[in-house]
Amino acid sequence: MKHNKLKRMIQCAIFAAILCIFSPLSVSVGPIPFSMAIFAVMLCAVVLDLRSAVISVLVYLVLGLCGLPIFSGGNPGLVAIPGPTGGYIWSFVLMVPVIALFKSIPVKALWLRCVLTFAGCVLATALCYVCGTLQFAHIAGKTFREALAVCVIPFIVPDLIKGLVATVLGTILSDTLQKAGVLTLR
Numbered sequence: 013m014k015h016n017k018l019k020r021m022i023q024c025a026i027f028a029a030i031l032c033i034f035s036p037l038s039v040s041v042g043p044i045p046f047s048m049a050i051f052a053v054m055l056c057a058v059v060l061d062l063r064s065a066v067i068s069v070l071v072y073l074v075l076g077l078c079g080l081p082i083f084s085g086g087n088p089g090l091v092a093i094p095g096p097t098g099g100y101i102w103s104f105v106l107m108v109p110v111i112a113l114f115k116s117i118p119v120k121a122l123w124l125r126c127v128l129t130f131a132g133c134v135l136a137t138a139l140c141y142v143c144g145t146l147q148f149a150h151i152a153g154k155t156f157r158e159a160l161a162v163c164v165i166p167f168i169v170p171d172l173i174k175g176l177v178a179t180v181l182g183t184i185l186s187d188t189l190q191k192a193g194v195l196t197l198r
Contacts, residue, residue, distance in 0.1 A: 019196055020064055027056045027068035031082075032075060038084040043152065044097060044163045047084040050140065051174040053104045054133045057111035058182025059189070061197040065108045073105065099147025100140055107136035126179050133175035141167075 034052035038045035057065045076082050076089030083092040083101055092098055114132025119125050141164045149159035189195035 016196055019194075023060060023195065024064050024067045024071060027060060027065070028071035028075070031056060031068065031072035032080070035072070035082055035084060036086045040085065041166070042162055044100075044144075044148070044167070045084050046167070046170060048174075049084055049101070049104070050107075050137060050171055051178055053107050054111060054136070054175055054178035055182045057108045057136070058115060058129055058133075058178055059186045059195070062109060062112035062116075065112065066105060069105050069108055073102070076101070096148045096151045097144065100144030103140040103143035106143065107140055110136040110139060122183070126183055129183060130175055130179040133179055134172070137171050137175060 031049070031052045035047065035049035038047040038049075053069060056068050059065075060068065072082065073089065077093065079088045079090065081088050083089060084097065087095075089101075092101055111129065111132040114135070115125070115129040117128050119128065145156065145159045145163045148154070148163050149156050152159065154162075186195060186197075190197065
């Protein structure tokens with residue numbers, strides 16, 4: 013029992029660290045930067061079980077709120093969360109259950125598991141877009157339509173690619189780690 017608890021803690025810590033490493037990687041092209049944060053969240057949700065993935069994302073958010081410069085562009089949470097891009101950041105914790113729901117549909121074929129998991133990533137990204145775009149529009153004084161043009165349209169294709177890579181890589185990684193007895197999904 014204690015062994016499984018320790019394993020879960022280590023898994024959560026590793027994925028919180030992955031989130032902290034990938035999230036600051038960004039390219040500013042306007043008010044919303046191209047960031048690897050969504051990729052890291054999707055990978056976390058694909059590899060881990062729901063509970064561990066939510067804990068990992070929450071740890072990442074708390075670390076940012078404590079002042080670590082781990083959000084897009086190296087911003088700390090006290091600057092980023094209430095700012096125009098904050099809705100994208102806090103929605104990460106909402107993305108995880110959506111992906112977990114789709115990946116937990118019991119199917120045997122690997123290709124079908126990947127299709128379902130990718131559908132979860134797409135839907136979770138849409139949820140992130142809604143939360144983030146609403147906050148951006150409110151803070152920036154833009155209409156939702158104006159905000160969509162700046163905050164969503166340029167990101168659709170890159171985020172679809174991130175979802176596809178996270179799905180394939182995450183599924184293979186999860187299966188491999190489970191077979192090796194390193195990853196426990198319960």
